[in-house]
Amino acid sequence: MRSFLILLSIVVLSAFAGGQTYSPRPGETVIKIIIEGRGNIFIKLHTKEAPKTTSHILDLVSEKFYDGQKVFRAEKTPRPYAIQLGDPITKTKDVNDEAVGKGGSGKSVPYEDSGFPNEEGAVGLAAIQGDKNSGDSQFYILMSPARFLDGGYTVFGKVVAGMDVVKRVERGDKVVSITVVH
Secondary structure (H helix, E strand, O other), rough: HHHHHHHHHHHHHHHHHOOOOOOOOOOEEEEEEEEEOOOOEEEOOOOOOOOHHHHHHHHHHOOOOOOEOOOOOEEOOOOEEEEEEEEEEOOOOOOOOOOOOOOOOOOOOOOOEEEEEEEHHHHHHOOOOOOOOOOOOOEEEEEOOOHOOOOOOOEEEEEEOHHHHHOOOOOOEEEEEEEEEE
16 A cells, blocks of 8 residues: 555656656657746647648757747736747846847748647747748747637647646746657
């Protein structure tokens, strides 16, 4: 009985501490985002439906572009909406700096209609409002449906594990790393 309680405690503590894991199925491309003090978020990429976008994001991941950046947007009121990251200036500037949210890698990606809706867990390429071909390195993760975004932003992935972590993320939280899960 004591061994069972110890094992149960370990399982509960690792889940609470963000110890989520996900094993990709054959043919899936999955990235893992580690948010400092929050846990792991696993995103399945829509590589067939948004090939240019996912290729660009995977290139940035391989360059460790996102490592050390901060989440600069966490819209939670009046209802949970979205978190956003991908501006490299957040590595050196406070998230309240007026320059934050305007930066990127310098390589834009044209809009791709992946056919996926902006629903809870959707991951989309942020773009300048009114110019859906201006997406670069910034992306959002939705905490609730936002179908009004459909057709304006490339939905290139979906959270497959760690949605509870997404909902705990706060503005200013640090991205430890983003890696491809094998």
